[in-house]
Each structure stands twice: as C-alpha cells, then as structure tokens.
Amino acid sequence: MPFQYDPQARYAKTHEWARLEGDLVVVGISDYAQDALSDVVFVELPAVGSVVSAGSAVAVVESVKAAEDVYSPVSGEVVAVNEKLIERPELVNASPYEEAWFFKVRPSDLGELDGLMDAAAYEAFLASQEH
Amino acid sequence: MAELRQTPLYERHVAMGGRMVPFAGYALPVQYPTGPMAEHHAVRQVAGLFDIDHMGQFRIVGRDAEVFLQYVQPRDIGQMQLWEGAYSFLCYADGTFVDDLFIYRLPDAWFIVVNAVNREKDLFWLDTLAVGFDCDIIDVSDPTCMLALQGPKAQSILQKLTDLDLNRVPFRTAAQAQVAGIETLIAATGYTGEYGYELFFPAEHAVAMWESLLEAGQDEGLLACGLAARDSLRFEACLPLYGHEISAAVDPVSARLAWVCDWDKGPWIGREAVLRIKLEGPKQVLVGLEMIEKGVPRERYPVAAGGKIIGHVTTGMKAPTLDRFLAMAYVPPDYSAVGTEVEVMIRDQPRKARVVPRPFYIPAYRR
Numbered sequence: 001m002p003f004q005y006d007p008q009a010r011y012a013k014t015h016e017w018a019r020l021e022g023d024l025v026v027v028g029i030s031d032y033a034q035d036a037l038s039d040v041v042f043v044e045l046p047a048v049g050s051v052v053s054a055g056s057a058v059a060v061v062e063s064v065k066a067a068e069d070v071y072s073p074v075s076g077e078v079v080a081v082n083e084k085l086i087e088r089p090e091l092v093n094a095s096p097y098e099e100a101w102f103f104k105v106r107p108s109d110l111g112e113l114d115g116l117m118d119a120a121a122y123e124a125f126l127a128s129q130e131h
Numbered sequence: 132m133a134e135l136r137q138t139p140l141y142e143r144h145v146a147m148g149g150r151m152v153p154f155a156g157y158a159l160p161v162q163y164p165t166g167p168m169a170e171h172h173a174v175r176q177v178a179g180l181f182d183i184d185h186m187g188q189f190r191i192v193g194r195d196a197e198v199f200l201q202y203v204q205p206r207d208i209g210q211m212q213l214w215e216g217a218y219s220f221l222c223y224a225d226g227t228f229v230d231d232l233f234i235y236r237l238p239d240a241w242f243i244v245v246n247a248v249n250r251e252k253d254l255f256w257l258d259t260l261a262v263g264f265d266c267d268i269i270d271v272s273d274p275t276c277m278l279a280l281q282g283p284k285a286q287s288i289l290q291k292l293t294d295l296d297l298n299r300v301p302f303r304t305a306a307q308a309q310v311a312g313i314e315t316l317i318a319a320t321g322y323t324g325e326y327g328y329e330l331f332f333p334a335e336h337a338v339a340m341w342e343s344l345l346e347a348g349q350d351e352g353l354l355a356c357g358l359a360a361r362d363s364l365r366f367e368a369c370l371p372l373y374g375h376e377i378s379a380a381v382d383p384v385s386a387r388l389a390w391v392c393d394w395d396k397g398p399w400i401g402r403e404a405v406l407r408i409k410l411e412g413p414k415q416v417l418v419g420l421e422m423i424e425k426g427v428p429r430e431r432y433p434v435a436a437g438g439k440i441i442g443h444v445t446t447g448m449k450a451p452t453l454d455r456f457l458a459m460a461y462v463p464p465d466y467s468a469v470g471t472e473v474e475v476m477i478r479d480q481p482r483k484a485r486v487v488p489r490p491f492y493i494p495a496y497r498r
C-alpha cells in the first residue's frame with residue numbers, strides 16, 4: 001500500500017515526523033504509523049512547558065488495537081500541544097501530517113534533525129522493514 | 132504465519148485487503164481496509180458479514196445423547212423445542228469454565244458450537260465423560276463452514292437468497308434451507324447484540340456463499356467485518372469471550388452467568404461447586420466500568436481502590452457506538468455496586484472510573 005510522505009519533514013525509525021517551522025519543531029506520526037495503528041481512539045499529550053529529550057516517550061496514541069508511545073525526535077521544551085486531538089483523535093488517521101500534529105518543541109539542538117531520515121530515506125526504511 | 136490454519140476464505144480475505152492476524156491458531160482478518168470502526172458501525176446500522184469458520188461444531192448423536200448432554204452442561208435441554216437454540220457452558224467439577232457454547236436441538240442430533248481455541252480440549256473432555264453413555268460426539272468443524280451475518284438488515288439480505296420465509300425463524304431458533312442454492316443450517320443468533328444469523332453449510336461452498344451474501348447486501352451497505360469489530364460489538368453488548376471474561380480461573384457466579392443454570396433438572400458436572408459459590412458468594416464478580424478520567428482501559432490493566440490492587444480488566448476499549456471509555460473487570464463484591472468509584476491503572480497511572488450497569492449496549496433482541 002502506498003503511503004503519503006511530507007517532503008518537508010524528517011522521520012524517526014519509531015515513525016514520528018519532525019518539521020522545522022520557524023524556530024520550532026512540530027512533531028506528529030507518519031502515515032505509515034497511523035495506518036498500522038488503524039482507527040485512533042485516544043491521544044495523550046505532554047504538558048506544555050515540559051522538557052523532553054530526543055528518543056524519550058512523551059505522548060501516547062491509542063487505537064482500537066493497541067497503545068503506542070510517541071517519542072520526541074528532538075530535545076527541548078514543549079511549547080504547544082494539539083488539544084484538538086483530545087476531542088478528535090480520528091484526525092490522526094485522516095490528516096497525519098497537517099491537522100494531527102501532536103506537539104511543538106523549542107529545540108535545544110537543531111543538529112538532532114540531521115540524525116533523522118528524509119522522506120526518501122524513510123520510505124526506503126519502511127520498504128526494508130517489510131518481511 | 133506458516134503454521135497457522137486457514138479457513139476456506141483465506142484467499143478471499145487477502146484479496147479484499149484483509150489484515151491477517153493469528154487468532155486461535157488460525158490466520159483471520161482483524162479488519163479490512165474499511166477499518167474496524169466503519170465495520171462496527173455497519174453492523175449496528177446495516178449489516179456485517181464475518182468469517183467465523185474457526186469456531187468448532189460437534190454433533191452429538193445416539194440413544195443417550197440427551198441424557199449425556201444434560202449431564203455435561205447446566206441448562207435443562209429437555210425443555211428445548213425442536214430447532215430451538217440455547218446458550219450454555221461446560222464446567223469442571225470445581226465449577227470453573229471448560230468453555231461456553233451454543234446448543235441446537237436438531238431432528239437428527241444435538242448440534243453444539245464451541246470456541247475455536249477450545250475445540251480439541253472440549254472434544255477430549257466430552258469424550259472422556261461419554262464413557263458409559265450410548266452416544267457419539269462427532270467433530271464436524273472441518274467439513275462445516277460457519278459464517279455470521281449480523282445487523283438490522285441481515286434478514287432482508289438473507290431473504291434474497293432463500294425461499295424459506297425468515298419470519299418463520301424467530302430469534303434463538305434454527306431452520307434447514309437452501310441459501311444461494313447451498314444446503315444450509317440457518318440459526319437466528321449471533322454475537323454482536325444485533326439480530327442476525329449464523330450459517331452452517333458444507334465447507335466446499337464457502338467462497339460461493341461468501342460472495343453471494345456480499346453481493347446480496349451490496350445495495351444495503353453490507354460490509355465484510357474482521358475480528359476487531361466482532362470484539363467491539365460483543366463487548367458493547369457485554370457478551371463474554373472465553374480467555375477474557377470466562378476461563379478455567381472463574382466460575383459462572385463470578386461471571387454473572389448463573390442464570391443459565393437450571394437447578395432442578397438433576398445432576399450436572401460442576402453443579403455442587405457452582406451452587407456452593409452461589410450460596411456462599413463469589414470472591415470476585417464481573418462488573419462494567421466507565422472511565423471518569425479519560426483513558427483506554429485495556430485487558431489485564433489492574434483495578435485499584437484505596438491504593439490497593441483489587442482486580443483487573445478483562446476487556447476494555449472506547450466503545451464505538453456509545454463513544455465512552457468502558458471496561459469489563461473483575462472486582463470483589465464489595466466494589467461491585469453501580470456507582471462505586473475505583474481506579475484503573477493505565478500504564479501505571481491511576482485513572483478514576485466508576486461501576487456502571489451492564490450491558491453497555493442493550494441488544495436489539497432484548498429491547
């Protein structure tokens with residue numbers, strides 16, 4: 001099944017995307033991730049003001065099937081969370097790269113973005129994960 | 132998935148984009164591309180078609196078949212009319228569950244439907260008990276295909292494929308008729324809280340029957356449904372699932388299924404133990420919980436009160452029809468009154484919940 005990719009975003013092996021917008025990094029989960037989860041029913045977001053480190057579990061996304069951690073791809077301070085997902089978790093399925101961003105981080109080290117995959121590398125990574 | 136068994140519809144499921152997962156030793160679709168939510172809503176509003184061929188079917192025949200069946204399960208089947216169906220279960224002598232099952236009184240046999248995961252265990256258990264009885268327990272699971280057609284439009288869809296007037300097959304009865312030209316046992320029952328049918332017919336016609344039903348229901352909006360929708364539908368109606376609400380660790384009183392037991396019909400295996408638990412009171416009981424603080428309660432999450440673990444969740448989810456976060460859970464009787472506040476430990480965090488009435492969704496046939 002072909003998945004959508006945001007060419008502006010960079011991707012973690014744990015299927016989060018991170019997109020630099022101004023001086024903030026916006027984080028969500030990939031189209032592949034939402035499809036694997038199937039219908040999302042609940043999202044738990046980090047507290048605004050919390051300090052997160054790259055690779056740490058900071059949010060939870062729950063589908064009909066399972067609860068999965070969402071890891072922050074970058075370190076920094078959480079400055080905004082997408083409250084819309086609390087009332088409308090199904091947005092994660094409908095619009096993973098736009099409406100269903102999870103949180104915004106003021107990054108402490110922008111270099112961390114370079115350690116993530118670009119869309120082409122992530123697509124290749126997904127292909128290598130099959131079988 | 133190499134070692135998993137396949138139903139005759141396996142290739143159809145794959146072709147339809149079904150997401151195949153292991154369940155009870157079979158590779159079965161957990162969902163189709165429509166998704167578990169859409170499939171769930173289709174059954175509540177229109178109709179859904181399920182491949183449940185993994186389930187087991189036994190025919191019990193012989194001079195002592197009725198006496199034997201009276202002895203191994205708690206319901207008084209002597210009260211059952213020809214073609215009637217009834218829910219029941221098998222207990223061990225200590226009152227815990229072997230399995231739950233459905234019994235039909237057919238002209239030439241007692242026909243019982245058991246859980247896939249327990250098929251071999253049940254057959255061994257029944258064969259062991261049958262020593263000294265003049266009866267045979269014949270496992271017809273493999274030559275028999277089983278499908279479920281469920282939902283408010285199930286009758287009108289099925290009616291297109293059979294000359295039998297389905298108004299003459301009331302809920303909890305069965306009939307033998309041709310469906311799409313295939314000789315079929317039509318049982319008006321199900322596991323979704325909706326009206327519908329379970330169909331039994333020769334396995335070699337599985338694909339033809341599946342395709343005929345999907346085609347007959349196309350205009351109404353019939354959807355093929357996977358295991359996820361089957362689970363969320365039965366959960367809302369608080370229908371128990373072996374391995375979750377019932378198991379060899381619990382008894383019918385704890386599971387709130389003692390209503391099945393006919394105490395006056397004579398001895399049956401487990402009777403004394405179940406009666407004793409009923410009189411002395413169970414140590415735990417199955418309750419419905421609703422989350423006060425949002426969160427998804429999932430199977431095996433601990434239930435706590437006053438900082439102490441008092442029980443566990445057996446099934447929990449965001450109920451699709453009701454849009455509430457609900458669970459079934461075992462708790463001590465002291466915490467079982469409706470309105471009692473407890474906590475569900477969601478990823479080690481206590482989240483407030485309260486005991487609510489069951490079932491969460493009143494089945495169509497009980498309204």
